[in-house]
Amino acid sequence: MQGTLSKRIEMVNERIAKACHRSGRSTSEVKLVAVTKRVAVENMRDALQCGLDTFGENRVQELLNKYEDIGKAVKWHLIGHLQRNKAKYLAGKVELIHSLDRLELALLLDKLGNDQGIPWQVLVQVNVSGEDTKYGLSPEELPEFFDVVQDLQGIKVRGLMTMAPLEDDPEKTRPVFRNLRLLRDQIAQERPHFDLCHLSMGMTNDFEIAVEEGATLVRIGSAIFSSFYQ
Ligand SMILES: *Cc1c(COP(=O)(O)O)cnc(C)c1O
Numbered sequence: 001m002q003g004t005l006s007k008r009i010e011m012v013n014e015r016i017a018k019a020c021h022r023s024g025r026s027t028s029e030v031k032l033v034a035v036t037k038r039v040a041v042e043n044m045r046d047a048l049q050c051g052l053d054t055f056g057e058n059r060v061q062e063l064l065n066k067y068e069d070i071g072k073a074v075k076w077h078l079i080g081h082l083q084r085n086k087a088k089y090l091a092g093k094v095e096l097i098h099s100l101d102r103l104e105l106a107l108l109l110d111k112l113g114n115d116q117g118i119p120w121q122v123l124v125q126v127n128v129s130g131e132d133t134k135y136g137l138s139p140e141e142l143p144e145f146f147d148v149v150q151d152l153q154g155i156k157v158r159g160l161m162t163m164a165p166l167e168d169d170p171e172k173t174r175p176v177f178r179n180l181r182l183l184r185d186q187i188a189q190e191r192p193h194f195d196l197c198h199l200s201m202g203m204t205n206d207f208e209i210a211v212e213e214g215a216t217l218v219r220i221g222s223a224i225f226s227s228f229y230q
Helices: 002-022 041-049 058-075 084-090 103-116 139-147 170-190 207-212 223-226
Strands: 032-034 055-058 074-078 094-102 120-125 157-162 199-200 217-220
Touching: 002 032, 002 041, 002 055, 002 207, 002 223, 032 223, 041 058, 041 157, 041 223, 055 058, 058 074, 084 103, 094 103, 094 157, 103 120, 103 157, 120 207, 139 170, 157 170, 170 199, 170 207, 199 217, 207 217, 217 223
Parallel strands: 032 055, 032 217, 055 074, 074 094, 094 120, 120 157, 157 199
Antiparallel strands: none
């Protein structure tokens, strides 16, 4: 099965490279975060052998179970909604949380980060499309949110994240990704003490559009792992 996996990874990397080329970007600007929800640890080990080193999980418990097994051999990103009672279990384990989606969680992470003496690296999830079903701050809530978090020492905001609506024609997602980039640029300009280098956007259905619009982290699951889902 590793043959299939390496082919799929190669294909995804090639599509990322082509999207970079089309938009005049370097492939070194875009990191593939392999989304491994519903993927067994043994298949993750194969993916590691194929050169993937950063894995995104959307549920804390699944991440922790896999962490027991693979531990620090890979980098772990939390990409899904984080309940406040679970946050403490992630301390020292995750490189990046993509899904900081409310002020209450920012304040809790800040407290944990200060207690540990290690700030959390986080991205702020923005609900650009305004769908009711999606987590994240609305664009209008961002100024007030950044007013508060700029004084926090226990979290380091490194950029923004969004999920686009699922569209039959991925081209339709372009305004969502473009808006996230413009929001980031505006905040970065108004608040130069932040280093908002990351835009986490693009999934299997739409990652090429996201790369063209400036994604630095693409979160890709099914294009790589669909035949391995449990
Ligand atoms: C599952 C998931 C992905 C990956 O989705 P695919 O369509 O399988 O590539 C990306 N981001 C988040 C937050 C997810 O939950």
